[in-house]
Amino acid sequence: xxxxxxxxxxxxxxxxxxxxxxxxxxxxxxxxxxxxxxxxxxxxxxxxxxxxxxxxxxxxxxxxxxxxxxxxxxxxxxxxxxxxxxxxxxxxxxxxxxxxxxxxxxxxxxxxxxxxxxxxxxxxxxxxxxxxxxxxxxxxxxxxxxxxxxxxxxxxxxxxxxxxxxxxxxxxxxxxxxxxxxxxxxxxxxxxxxxxxxxxxxxxxxxxxxxxxxxxxxxxxxxxxxxxxxxxxxxxxxxxxxxxxxxxxxxxxxxxxxxxxxxxxxxxxxxxxxxxxxxxxxxxxxxxxxxxxxxxxxxxxxxxxxxxxxxxxxxxxxxxxxxxxxxxxxxxxxxxxxxxxxxxxxxxxxxxxxxxxxxxxxx
Numbered sequence: 001x002x003x004x005x006x007x008x009x010x011x012x013x014x015x016x017x018x019x020x021x022x023x024x025x026x027x028x029x030x031x032x033x034x035x036x037x038x039x040x041x042x043x044x045x046x047x048x049x050x051x052x053x054x055x056x057x058x059x060x061x062x063x064x065x066x067x068x069x070x071x072x073x074x075x076x077x078x079x080x081x082x083x084x085x086x087x088x089x090x091x092x093x094x095x096x097x098x099x100x101x102x103x104x105x106x107x108x109x110x111x112x113x114x115x116x117x118x119x120x121x122x123x124x125x126x127x128x129x130x131x132x133x134x135x136x137x138x139x140x141x142x143x144x145x146x147x148x149x150x151x152x153x154x155x156x157x158x159x160x161x162x163x164x165x166x167x168x169x170x171x172x173x174x175x176x177x178x179x180x181x182x183x184x185x186x187x188x189x190x191x192x193x194x195x196x197x198x199x200x201x202x203x204x205x206x207x208x209x210x211x212x213x214x215x216x217x218x219x220x221x222x223x224x225x226x227x228x229x230x231x232x233x234x235x236x237x238x239x240x241x242x243x244x245x246x247x248x249x250x251x252x253x254x255x256x257x258x259x260x261x262x263x264x265x266x267x268x269x270x271x272x273x274x275x276x277x278x279x280x281x282x283x284x285x286x287x288x289x290x291x292x293x294x295x296x297x298x299x300x301x302x303x304x305x306x307x308x309x310x311x312x313x314x315x316x317x318x319x320x321x322x323x324x325x326x327x328x329x330x331x332x333x334x335x336x337x338x339x340x341x342x343x344x345x346x347x348x349x350x351x352x353x354x355x356x357x358x359x360x361x362x363x
Contacts (some may be wrong), residue, residue: 029112032193034076034084036159038186042070042092042099045178048169052097057131059096068094072161072184074105078193081112090125090182097131101165103143113326115313118148125165127180138178141167149188152309154330157188227283231322232275246280257315257356264310266318274315277358278322289329291316292357296349297336309333315356 044066053064074088083106090101105123122144128137145163152158162183168176229245239247257270266274281289293308293315312331320326341348 029078029190030080030193032078033191034078034086034188035074036076036086036088036186036188037071037073038159038161038184039069039071040182040184041067042090042094042180042182043067044094045180047175048172048178048180051169051172052129052131052136055134055136057095057097057129057134057136059132063095064097065094068092070099070182070184072182072186074103076107078109078112078190082109083107084109084112090184092182095131097129099127099129101125101127105143109149114151115317116148116150119146121145121147121161121163125167127165127167136169136171138167139170141165151313152306153332155190155192157190158185159188160185227279229276229279229283231279232272232277234276235273243283244279245283246276259311262307264307264314266314271318274318275322278319278324281319281324281328285328287328288361290359290361291319291329291331292359293331293333293335294338294357295336297339297343298349301335305333305335305337307333308335311356315358 044064046066049064049066052058058064070090070092072088072090074086076084076086076088078084085104085106087102087104089103090099092099103123103125105121107119107121109117109119111117123142125141125143126138127141128135143163143165145161147159147161149157149159160183162181165178165180165182167178167180169178170176172178227245228243229240234240234244234246241247257273258267259265260267281287291312293310293312295304295308297304299307309331310333312333316326316329316331319329336343339348341351343349
């Protein structure tokens, strides 16, 4: 069983880069569909377990396990940044007794577009219990729970959730209400949500200007109104306009935007450059940006992908803190998938650890 779980985890890790590369640069999770699936455990109410054991639901004897493996799947729609609605089902099996719990729920999320977003959920459910040819179910049921999503790409999130059910079993002697809990860990996939209002299309990029060493790939029209760029510093040799903003028309080389080995924290040498990049992005409101992270081939494919995704999100989060609208940026980790030099040499691996590329995309 442990080997099966390990194989499933490795398969998921290998599949995540494909999902990340397919994402829409202007996608928003407001107005998106969310498909979730997860596995975990269910803890059965003690009084209900005794009732099922005495009622002959178990395969052998009268003991019914209270802790058992469980799974859940749901389909939801996110109306806005906070509120959503979903339907789904959960299931568990133990001692030969099967539990199937379809449900409908309303979800409140603190910030759906954040990298990590706690949420509350509540609604109705109805558990059908079968075993050894016997069937029982509640006359009514409800549930409440909480959880957290953590985005690993623009469309894919890890989802940890715990729920407690309150169900009334009329044929259960004594106490009629059963309190069952379920906890699951899985993934959520978001479709593209509502787009921001359309903006003027950016001019075609300059093919001759492309370089692949810690670069910003940019091609944007001139600002409509003056916007002064006074914070941070402009990289040496990079053109600025009369307002101090970077001229976002050619490939800009940002050689000092690096990360420490196996780290995703913004370094002190990178912050002043990113401050000036942020102000320059604000000066070109028509442009959308893809922040891409890369690594060399040292380590596993899955680990390098996750490391590059963390680095890309760290830069995106930093630029958001500096005032760049989140809707104009997406973060993608490419891991070791796009080398620009052979990984067989120290020099080649250093080039492939080029850190971050910021590319201008059309809206």
